[in-house]
């Protein structure tokens with residue numbers, strides 16, 4: 001296989017990609033970034049064309065008997081972007097806004113994320129368009145089982161390994177493992193990661209994404225010569241990622257001054273009592289910040305939180321929260337992207353011009369998939385590690401990856417996002433070259 005052969009294709013923009021609304025579509029964002037990086041890397045047009053298009057996309061209809069006895073039909077997706085570096089890997093999201101272009105983009109982000117931290121996976125993503133907040137546990141279980149059965153032809157421990165994402169968790173993964181194991185008539189724990197520890201899950205997996213965010217923040221501050229104890233932090237999103245990131249950063253000595261979730265935000269410039277907030281959230285029926293009050297704590301909206309005068313802003317909610325309209329007014333000096341795709345390309349350019357450093361999602365939030373990898377390795381060997389071992393290895397990989405991205409950023413004089421993409425796309429392209437094109 002020669003470079004010439006891979007570059008032989010002239011039309012690098014096959015007709016399939018139709019972004020729904022160019023400015024606010026995550027897939028459009030993902031493609032624009034890839035095109036930019038491909039040009040910088042002088043990527044062979046053939047490889048560029050391959051990476052512009054997911055390898056496989058499955059749309060499924062998911063009928064569910066609701067508690068009232070009526071049938072509701074949900075739409076689900078599993079998109080497999082690239083298998084160049086190993087089996088496909090990526091989470092499953094339950095959200096009303098799930099759509100094919102979003103899942104495509106999130107699948108591509110997984111390809112780059114796994115490559116940038118050097119774990120042996122490709123990238124995939126799945127989702128069901130639904131509003132889990134309006135569904136009972138029984139309805140969620142039935143929807144999960146039917147969805148799993150529908151995507152079973154393309155998933156598997158050596159094929160494509162789902163995991164939790166927005167509004168899915170260890171319980172959802174347990175239903176998936178059970179469904180696949182029953183249908184295959186054997187235990188297939190390795191088919192998903194992020195499972196309960198009692199079912200082949202890994203210690204430290206639930207906290208892993210937030211822990212990775214905290215480690216990335218620490219690495220960034222070190223390079224800026226700033227101490228955590230002199231650092232204020234605001235976290236948008238208080239789910240599995242944001243709450244753990246806030247808790248760990250607080251424990252590491254930072255002053256977490258604001259947090260928010262779908263119910264709104266809270267702010268205390270002197271620092272929030274994170275332990276008390278976590279207690280409140282655990283006791284809340286929907287695990288929300290709603291109703292939390294304490295002396296010195298003011299209410300803020302999600303939009304206001306993003307504009308607070310803090311050192312580090314951690315967007316840990318959904319995509320495109322930082323956009324052209326609010327980016328000019330962001331006061332944070334550093335942004336650590338815990339969510340996937342929280343910054344639009346327009347906002348990214350504005351932040352860059354304003355000298356605000358952004359640690360990109362594919363690096364900052366990679367801790368989750370790194371410990372998913374450890375979980376998978378443990379499942380395949382049926383030999384489990386203690387939490388210390390998990391956290392030590394996570395720390396090692398995050399620190400190494402941060403350094404590699406930082407070094408490229410310095411050497412090429414590009415922002416961290418471009419550096420991370422250059423590393424990631426370069427690694428995936430290398431695998432494609434080495435494998436060649438089947439047949």
Ligand code: GLU
Pocket residue numbers: 089090091092113161162163164165166193194340365366368369370372
């Ligand atoms: N959903 C997480 C992410 O976006 C984790 C994926 C995984 O563990 O496979 O990175």
